[in-house]
Structure formats: C-alpha cells, structure tokens
Amino acid sequence: MTSDSASPFLPFAKPDLHAEEIDEVVAVLKSGWLTTGPRVQKFEAALKEDLGAPHALAVSSATAGLHLAMLALGLKEGDEVITTPLTFAATLNTIVLAGGKPVLVDVDPGTFNIDVERVAKAIGPRTKAIMPVHFAGLPVDLDPLYSLADKHGLRVIEDCAHAIHTEYKGRRLGSFGDTQVFSFHPNKNMTTGEGGVVTTRDPALAKAVSVQRFHGIDRDAFNRFSKAGSQVYDVIAPGYKYNMMDIQAAIGLHQLTRLDGFIDARRKLAERYDKLFADWNSLVRPRPAPFAHRHAWHLYTVLVEEPACGIDRDSFLAAMKDKNIGLGLHYTAAHLFTFYRERFGYKPGDFPHAERIGNSIVSLPLFPTMTTAEQDRVVAAMRDIFKAARG
Numbered sequence: 244m245t246s247d248s249a250s251p252f253l254p255f256a257k258p259d260l261h262a263e264e265i266d267e268v269v270a271v272l273k274s275g276w277l278t279t280g281p282r283v284q285k286f287e288a289a290l291k292e293d294l295g296a297p298h299a300l301a302v303s304s305a306t307a308g309l310h311l312a313m314l315a316l317g318l319k320e321g322d323e324v325i326t327t328p329l330t331f332a333a334t335l336n337t338i339v340l341a342g343g344k345p346v347l348v349d350v351d352p353g354t355f356n357i358d359v360e361r362v363a364k365a366i367g368p369r370t371k372a373i374m375p376v377h378f379a380g381l382p383v384d385l386d387p388l389y390s391l392a393d394k395h396g397l398r399v400i401e402d403c404a405h406a407i408h409t410e411y412k413g414r415r416l417g418s419f420g421d422t423q424v425f426s427f428h429p430n431k432n433m434t435t436g437e438g439g440v441v442t443t444r445d446p447a448l449a450k451a452v453s454v455q456r457f458h459g460i461d462r463d464a465f466n467r468f469s470k471a472g473s474q475v476y477d478v479i480a481p482g483y484k485y486n487m488m489d490i491q492a493a494i495g496l497h498q499l500t501r502l503d504g505f506i507d508a509r510r511k512l513a514e515r516y517d518k519l520f521a522d523w524n525s526l527v528r529p530r531p532a533p534f535a536h537r538h539a540w541h542l543y544t545v546l547v548e549e550p551a552c553g554i555d556r557d558s559f560l561a562a563m564k565d566k567n568i569g570l571g572l573h574y575t576a577a578h579l580f581t582f583y584r585e586r587f588g589y590k591p592g593d594f595p596h597a598e599r600i601g602n603s604i605v606s607l608p609l610f611p612t613m614t615t616a617e618q619d620r621v622v623a624a625m626r627d628i629f630k631a632a633r634g
C-alpha cells in the first residue's frame with residue numbers, strides 16, 4: 244500500500260456549483276413552477292445570445308437533442324449518416340433511432356477527430372448527413388467538411404457535447420453552420436444536472452425540435468398554463484417528452500456566466516499536464532489541430548500503449564483506482580460493440596486508428612476546481628505505475 248490509497252478518491256470530473264445555482268434552484272422550488280417555464284425561456288435566450296445562434300432549443304439531454312435533430316431530417320430506410328467511431332454511443336444510437344444507418348469513417352491519428360478526407364470518400368447516393376464530433380473540445384476541420392456538405396447537399400448535425408465555447412477560426416461553435424447539439428451532463432464543461440441545447444440556422448428544424456420535444460404539441464406547457472397562455476392546443480405529431488425543467492435551467496443560467504472561467508481553469512491544467520509530460524516519450528498525446536482554434540478542454544487524454552508503457556490500458560485503469568484516482572474511458576471504438584457489429588456488419592480492423600486509440604486511451608482527472616497538488620498526485624501515481632511495470 245502506498246500513501247495514495249490513504250488519500251481521498253480523486254474523481255476524473257466534478258461539476259463546480261456555487262451558492263447562486265443552489266439559491267436559484269431553491270427559488271424555483273418555492274415558486275410553484277418546477278417544469279418548463281420562465282427560467283427555461285430565459286436560459287434559451289441567454290444561450291442564443293451567448294452562442295450567437297439563430298435558434299436555441301433547450302432539451303432534457305444532448306441525447307434527446309441529437310435524436311430530435313436526426314428525426315427532423317426525415318431519414319428513410321437505408322439513408323446514411325457519416326460519423327466517427329471514436330465517440331459516445333449516443334451519437335450512433337440517435338442515428339439508428341431516427342431510422343438511419345451510421346456510416347463510420349476513421350479518425351485522424353493526430354487529432355483523434357474524424358478525418359475529413361476519408362469523409363469525402365464515404366459519401367454515396369444514400370448519404371443524407373454528416374455528424375462530426377468535436378472530440379475533447381478540439382474542433383473538427385469544419386471549412387472542408389461544410390464545403391463537402393454543400394457540394395453534395397448534405398445536412399450537418401454537429402455533436403458539440405464536448406465543445407461549448409470551442410472556437411473554429413475565431414468563430415464560436417453554434418454561431419455558424421447547420422445544426423449543433425451541446426450537453427449539460429455533470430461531467431461536461433457546464434451542467435444543468437441533465438440537459439442539452441440544440442442550436443440551428445434552420446427555422447424548420449427549430450420548429451420540428453420545438454414541437455417534438457413536447458408531445459408533438461404546438462405550444463409548450465408554460466404557454467398553456469401561465470396566465471398569458473391559452474389552454475387550447477393541437478397535437479400535430481406523436482412527439483416525445485424531451486423538455487428541460489426550470490430546475491435545470493436555474494442551474495444552467497449561472498453556469499453559463501462562469502463557463503469561460505471553467506474553461507480557463509481547464510486550459511491551465513491541460514497546459515500544466517503538457518509540461519509535466521513533456522519528456523515522457525512513452526506517452527502518446529493528441530496533437531493540436533493545424534488551424535486557428537480555441538480548445539474547450541473537456542477532456543485531457545493520453546494513450547497508454549503496452550509496448551511503450553510496459554502496461555496495458557485496462558491494468559493501468561485498475562492500478563490508478565488502487566491509488567484512489569478515477570480516470571475516464573472515452574471511448575472504445577464504436578465498431579467493436581455488439582449491436583453495431585451485428586446490425587451493420589462492422590468488425591475489428593475496420594477503423595484501425597480509432598481502434599488503436601480506443602484500446603489505449605484514458606481521460607486523466609480534469610475539472611475546474613482541481614488543484615495543482617491533485618494534479619501532481621496523478622502524475623506521481625502514473626510515474627510509479629510505469630516504473631513498476633517496466634521492472
């Protein structure tokens with residue numbers, strides 16, 4: 244047993260909530276209006292302004308938002324959506340749930356983002372959309388991606404779950420392009436507990452999301468039940484129950500004002516990890532993208548490859564847990580999971596870069612209130628483990 248096991252457990256992520264969030268949630272509880280209402284309206288207006296988006300629609304999660312955005316495309320059986328294997332299940336699942344086929348394209352081994360040149364080769368007669376994921380908060384190369392989409396008449400639904408306040412060539416994600424979906428899960432860069440927002444330039448998609456997030460009703464509950472609203476409504480489709488509550492928006496309103504502070508703290512820690520690992524040649528880390536960008540530093544990832552580190556990734560995860568340090572696993576390449584293999588015929592070897600990365604990647608602890616002492620503990624634990632592994 245080392246002294247680490249006596250230290251408190253260090254999680255890989257932790258939300259930073261202040262008295263403002265707590266007081267606002269209490270105010271919601273006391274107000275008598277818990278679900279979608281004035282605070283959701285205010286939060287949507289704040290997000291629209293902050294992200295520079297033509298339309299912003301709050302939803303119960305990014306998964307719900309991706310599902311609704313995909314449904315709005317009206318996919319028919321056999322229609323294809325191009326995406327990356329190095330992502331969370333929700334990206335692929337929502338394509339399937341909306342009736343589409345996820346067509347995977349390997350990642351760039353440097354940035355871990357979808358390889359846009361390979362996207363060009365994967366476009367076929369049934370391709371309807373592209374769903375890029377801005378992995379860890381590093382933007383995908385959107386100019387060539389959008390020119391491909393324009394050339395072939397494809398929709399682009401950006402999975403921005405990692406990428407709130409990511410900038411591509413000086414522009415914030417959400418302020419340009421087709422459609423974006425951001426996540427407010429507690430592990431993400433800002434939180435509402437569970438929650439998400441869909442931003443889009445397309446008024447028809449905005450309208451579809453707005454109706455489908457609440458039972459297919461043409462008006463939300465606030466409009467129906469507040470004094471200003473009318474009780475009369477129409478159902479125009481069998482919709483979902485994907486609305487955000489005022490309890491969630493109460494948290495989000497205050498998180499949004501502190502988001503840049505969160506990202507600054509993450510960036511400082513990421514740059515410090517970079518310095519601390521500068522001469523660790525055994526440890527592969529993603530390379531910055533070769534275009535102007537602002538990274539949102541949702542994740543700080545390294546590859547633990549057995550030949551170089553002397554230990555395989557899964558044993559490394561266990562060894563760090565023994566030292567009371569939590570790590571994330573983002574992500575095992577999607578084509579290795581049972582469902583996608585059985586349904587779409589994917590098999591090991593199909594996407595070698597994503598597969599190699601997914602088999603060795605770990606997300607190190609990174610959150611706004613993390614101290615440099617905690618960070619030093621992570622690095623010291625890694626040094627011990629690698630040293631012991633090499634014998």
Ligand SMILES: *Cc1c(COP(=O)(O)O)cnc(C)c1O
Pocket residue numbers: 304305306307330331333334376402404405425426427428438439
């Ligand atoms: C977290 C995440 C999602 C889902 O977000 P939820 O808000 O938890 O539904 C989707 N895609 C990616 C890449 C994610 O990391």
